[in-house]
Amino acid sequence: MMTFPATASRDHELGLNATRRARALTEPMLRDLVDRLGPSLARIGRYHFGWRAGGSFTGGKAIRPTLALLAAEAVGAVATDALPAAAAAELVHNFSLIHDDIIDNDELRRGQPAVWKEYGVPAAILIGDALHSEAFGILLSGGGPNAAAAAARLAAAMREVVVGQVEDLRFTERPWTGEQAVSIAEYQAMAEAKTGALLAFSASAGALLGGADAAAADCFDRLGRHLGLAFQCTDDVLGIWGDPANTGKPVFGDLREAKRTLPVIAALTAEAPASSRLGALLGRGVRTDSGLRLAAELIEEAGGREFAEREAARQLAGVDDCLASLSMPVEIRASFDALAHSLIGRIK
Amino acid sequence: MMTFPATASRDHELGLNATRRARALTEPMLRDLVDRLGPSLARIGRYHFGWRAGGSFTGGKAIRPTLALLAAEAVGAVATDALPAAAAAELVHNFSLIHDDIIDNDELRRGQPAVWKEYGVPAAILIGDALHSEAFGILLSGGGPNAAAAAARLAAAMREVVVGQVEDLRFTERPWTGEQAVSIAEYQAMAEAKTGALLAFSASAGALLGGADAAAADCFDRLGRHLGLAFQCTDDVLGIWGDPANTGKPVFGDLREAKRTLPVIAALTAEAPASSRLGALLGRGVRTDSGLRLAAELIEEAGGREFAEREAARQLAGVDDCLASLSMPVEIRASFDALAHSLIGRIK
Numbered sequence: 257m258m259t260f261p262a263t264a265s266r267d268h269e270l271g272l273n274a275t276r277r278a279r280a281l282t283e284p285m286l287r288d289l290v291d292r293l294g295p296s297l298a299r300i301g302r303y304h305f306g307w308r309a310g311g312s313f314t315g316g317k318a319i320r321p322t323l324a325l326l327a328a329e330a331v332g333a334v335a336t337d338a339l340p341a342a343a344a345a346e347l348v349h350n351f352s353l354i355h356d357d358i359i360d361n362d363e364l365r366r367g368q369p370a371v372w373k374e375y376g377v378p379a380a381i382l383i384g385d386a387l388h389s390e391a392f393g394i395l396l397s398g399g400g401p402n403a404a405a406a407a408a409r410l411a412a413a414m415r416e417v418v419v420g421q422v423e424d425l426r427f428t429e430r431p432w433t434g435e436q437a438v439s440i441a442e443y444q445a446m447a448e449a450k451t452g453a454l455l456a457f458s459a460s461a462g463a464l465l466g467g468a469d470a471a472a473a474d475c476f477d478r479l480g481r482h483l484g485l486a487f488q489c490t491d492d493v494l495g496i497w498g499d500p501a502n503t504g505k506p507v508f509g510d511l512r513e514a515k516r517t518l519p520v521i522a523a524l525t526a527e528a529p530a531s532s533r534l535g536a537l538l539g540r541g542v543r544t545d546s547g548l549r550l551a552a553e554l555i556e557e558a559g560g561r562e563f564a565e566r567e568a569a570r571q572l573a574g575v576d577d578c579l580a581s582l583s584m585p586v587e588i589r590a591s592f593d594a595l596a597h598s599l600i601g602r603i604k
Numbered sequence: 605m606m607t608f609p610a611t612a613s614r615d616h617e618l619g620l621n622a623t624r625r626a627r628a629l630t631e632p633m634l635r636d637l638v639d640r641l642g643p644s645l646a647r648i649g650r651y652h653f654g655w656r657a658g659g660s661f662t663g664g665k666a667i668r669p670t671l672a673l674l675a676a677e678a679v680g681a682v683a684t685d686a687l688p689a690a691a692a693a694e695l696v697h698n699f700s701l702i703h704d705d706i707i708d709n710d711e712l713r714r715g716q717p718a719v720w721k722e723y724g725v726p727a728a729i730l731i732g733d734a735l736h737s738e739a740f741g742i743l744l745s746g747g748g749p750n751a752a753a754a755a756a757r758l759a760a761a762m763r764e765v766v767v768g769q770v771e772d773l774r775f776t777e778r779p780w781t782g783e784q785a786v787s788i789a790e791y792q793a794m795a796e797a798k799t800g801a802l803l804a805f806s807a808s809a810g811a812l813l814g815g816a817d818a819a820a821a822d823c824f825d826r827l828g829r830h831l832g833l834a835f836q837c838t839d840d841v842l843g844i845w846g847d848p849a850n851t852g853k854p855v856f857g858d859l860r861e862a863k864r865t866l867p868v869i870a871a872l873t874a875e876a877p878a879s880s881r882l883g884a885l886l887g888r889g890v891r892t893d894s895g896l897r898l899a900a901e902l903i904e905e906a907g908g909r910e911f912a913e914r915e916a917a918r919q920l921a922g923v924d925d926c927l928a929s930l931s932m933p934v935e936i937r938a939s940f941d942a943l944a945h946s947l948i949g950r951i952k
Contacts, residue, residue, distance in 0.1 A: 292763075355729050358725070378707040381703050382703075390763065392740045393760060393763065399752075407744050408740075410737075411738065411740040411741030412741060415738065415741065418645070422642070
């Protein structure tokens with residue numbers, strides 16, 4: 257797929273339609289939930305989601321709700337059956353963002369001050385905690401035979417997410433090179449936990465609320481994990497080579513923060529001449545703009561960028577395999593394809 | 605009850621037995637859950653619960669697990685049926701403590717540095733988030749017909765807890781006296797949300813996992829709320845007049861932190877001569893030890909302490925009413941009584 261422009265453009269439109277619809281269906285439910293938190297917390301919640309007076313929804317790419325709704329349709333249900341799963345995924349995703357911004361000391365989120373920066377750390381901790389509980393509340397409030405199974409998957413996914421975040425934090429304490437350095441396998445396990453588990457929940461819980469059995473839900477779980485890894489690979493490439501005008505993040509941002517990302521780890525372990533130069537440079541600590549530019553060049557020269565892009569394509573093939581193993585209406589299949597390809601082809 | 609020493613001492617022993625048993629039954633499940641979080645988080649979790657090498661369990665009074673197990677027995681089940689509810693209650697209680705200590709900038713917890721002080725704010729946020737998710741996970745993992753209903757009550761309780769915490773934080777921004785001052789009714793609503801909701805969850809979820817229907821669970825919910833308010837009133841009295849050697853908290857700690865507690869609010873609204881002197885003193889901001897001592901004396905003179913103690917007794921009568929409306933084995937009833945009276949008669 258995406259082999260010639262006509263298909264690519266149709267893909268793009270299908271993907272956009274699916275995410276637009278997911279956002280339109282999920283947002284009213286999210287707004288109700290946030291309003292129910294009482295005036296103080298609701299104000300902070302609306303700020304985070306970008307629902308200020310007159311403002312339209314600015315928050316995120318709506319990948320998770322889109323996955324949940326498409327999964328329900330894929331198993332023969334109507335999209336709205338999966339709305340509690342879509343809302344729950346969006347709630348825990350945003351809870352994670354709010355707490356992560358405190359943890360990472362990130363001052364900006366979606367082009368505005370992060371919640372902790374605007375309202376303080378205590379308020380940011382509490383609104384995050386509230387969204388976390390609400391995710392379980394909305395999943396369980398709908399009742400239905402599979403609601404408890406979906407909620408149990410959310411709990412398991414959140415354990416993975418938190419453990420993945422802890423791993424990610426601890427990676428920066430380790431050396432860039434040598435036996436103690438972060439391996440590609442360790443990186444993949446972290447990325448699957450941190451990013452894949454929640455996409456896996458979104459897809460599998462959507463299928464469950466659509467009436468799927470555990471085996472079909474497991475298949476959607478795998479699809480979500482592949483998609484998460486493809487997404488993370490692309491994110492890592494954008495984190496170094498993305499245009500700040502598109503990503504909204506500083507140039508060479510991940511390198512500046514010494515993040516262990518796939519292109520860097522792959523470049524360091526490539527045993528190319530550029531690998532050892534890169535190791536020595538990173539070992540000294542890169543601070544200047546020229547140092548960061550050199551690091552990015554060495555990563556590319558050692559094949560780190562290509563490795564990450566190839567890995568994204570490989571994970572996308574995994575998504576395709578999952579989709580091929582499921583029988584579903586052709587237009588739903590096309591929307592899944594479009595969503596997956598839009599994530600890897602994105603520029604922000 | 606507790607009218608003559610023989611009963612009081614029997615009460616005390618029954619209460620101790622019930623909490624000891626709850627702790628012994630719940631702790632292995634909690635330890636397993638914490639260990640499953642992976643080495644980094646498990647280490648922090650064990651530290652918080654006081655399970656370091658060779659150390660015995662130091663964590664808390666085990667009121668919540670005790671309530672859960674007794675409620676299951678009260679409805680004719682065996683205590684272990686309610687273990688997931690007992691563990692879930694203990695997990696969210698501890699998650700709240702860990703996040704609260706960051707929010708309140710409290711450096712000590714159970715006689716040792718709080719988690720954020722020992723491991724940093726990021727780690728404290730993440731271990732709290734992990735315990736929060738695990739609470740839902742353990743409740744839902746048991747399966748059973750009422751697991752989803754119990755988990756839905758947990759989500760509702762956590763919303764109340766967070767909203768109560770936000771209210772409590774905002775109270776300190778308001779004046780001590782005048783139209784904008786915190787009223788007794790506002791205080792009670794905050795305390796019911798912040799403290800009562802989780803005890804209500806513990807009791808009602810224990811009953812649900814024991815096979816109770818929603819109406820019986822609602823009755824245990826009310827019992828938990830009365831108990832929570834009785835507990836909070838006693839806490840407020842101890843927060844001003846408790847012996848630091850017993851409470852482990854600084855003398856006049858709540859006054860030093862300008863907390864709006866029931867004795868203070870009641871004293872300020874009593875329209876006694878001491879009320880206006882107290883209002884003027886607090887309005888100026890009390891910092892010195894002699895100022896704090898004077899404030900405590902004025903609160904007592906204006907009837908604030910007596911009001912809080914009477915209110916604790918009134919809430920305890922509410923607990924008794926709930927118990928009287930439920931039919932249960934006489935020894936379970938006696939254990940509930942003992943637990944309730946030990947909470948109001950406690951010195952720490």
